[in-house]
Amino acid sequence: MNRLDFEIIKNIIKDNSRVLDVGCETGKLLKFLNKGKKINGRGLEISQKNVNICLKHGLSVVQGDADKDLVPYLSKSFDFVILSQTLQATHSPEKVLNELVRISKYAIVSFPNFGSWLVRLKLLINGVMPESVAIPHTWYTTPNIHLCTIKDFKKLCNKNSIKIEQNFYLNKNGKKITNPIKKLFNNFFSTSGLFVIKK
């Protein structure tokens, strides 16, 4: 399954960029970016088996943890750092976010929006932790320990003086929301958000 936001990310990244995909899993995004784009791509992935799959595909990937292993990278050593659908699974999202903007010129961050109307409705009506396309886990098995809403994310960026350069509000099919009303009430209508941030 392709992650929802591959196409959008590909359009943001410029040719001949140095790119780090944090939480790159089996390297699908890096491979996707390598097709048709000239990038110098690197990955960071927590699962050893996934790293092996990446190596088989000729990708340069380090086994490591977004929470701890961004520290050694030099400041602004990447043009783009991507954290796709992973922020909510980190132990310290605030620290990770600050590391991302430190080591890159631009960080691309996407995450499931816990403020979407469907999630709100499910909790309101069922009274149990909601599961959705973007959050497909039970509360007791989920790796997503720091779920947030789009509003929460913006507040956190603001608190850390992180600038939001571009924002994309996505529906459940990973398509950009174009309806101006829905765009205005993005925290209510989008399934996930994707932001280009910098510091």
Next chain:
Amino acid sequence: MLRISVVFFLLKKIKMKNSKKFILLGTKKPLKLDNGKNLRNFKIAYQTYGNLNKNKNNAILICHALSGDQYAAGQNPITKKAGWWSKAIGPNLPIDTKKFFVICSNILGGCLGSAGPKELNPLTKKSYNMSFPVITIRDIVNAQKMLIDELGIKKLFSVIGGSAGGFQVLQWAASYPENVVSAIPIATSFRHSAQNIAFHEVGRQAIMSDPDWCNGNYIDKKKRPEKGLSVARMLAHITYLSEEAFQRKFGRNLQNKISLAYGFKTDFQVESYLKHQGLAFVDRFDANSYLYITRAMDYFDLPSQKKGGLKKIYKNSPVKFCVISFTSDWVYPTKYSKEIVDSLNAVGADVSFVEIKTDKGHDAFLLDEKEFNETIKGFLKANANKEGF
């Protein structure tokens, strides 16, 4: 016509034989050692597997560890056992000899044909013994570079090695970055820690306190410090495994007994196993070589070679690194591999890293670990594709 076919027949015969290959180096220019001395006219014994391709870009150098030798694959003609890395090197294996030309040389200071304390000093026509110069990992690598030059290979496709072999890999990438496409340092570190040195020193003291060591002149006295060397090996072997591996293999099982003997002969299986390891080692290894190579390892401190340490050493390095560590390795724990990876990342070098989960300890790299094999195989294959063969 007849003559040609006879020559051809002879050539074929030579090729079929498990020939003990060696090369004489330092005949024109000496090897400048780190201790300031020059080494001239010295032998390096080596083996090759597979074929060098037309472009001479498929050569892999395998660097062996402390107790290894040049017989990495196939059958070791001395022990009659499988080569020390025969599980990884061969047709269709991770280091595929159908694809790659694999070279493995006995390291300088070794005891299987390369110049070392056991070999004859060409000047005195007697064994060097302790008059052999104290060598370093960098000297070992410089000798390997001379061999590679002699073989007419400008650029190695990969340099691979575990443990002290990993030191050599890191040194290769540091000394000759332009002559290496990729480097796979396994279960290794960038310097010997106090604990590493401490273990080695106990091993050396065991050898040197054996009366049969004769101040290193045991060959002349027709003696062998077997007890000392075997104790050194027993101690070292404990460090190569993990607590879990020992427990899994032996537990408290008794050796050919149903109850404790209330004595000091072999009661436990683990004792018998270690004694066997020690005895098997003295049959194939030279005690003075053990002293020299452990010393070379103790002296290894890569960051000290340049102001600014590892980061300076690997800045702008064109080498593609694949660093591998094992979870239960307590000789060179993962944190040291991570430090290498972090330094490489800090300078934007091309680095991959995996930590293989295993309870087999430091020696896991010699064993058939599935995920470890996959790492090497995948990395080599993908890079071979990039190189176009």
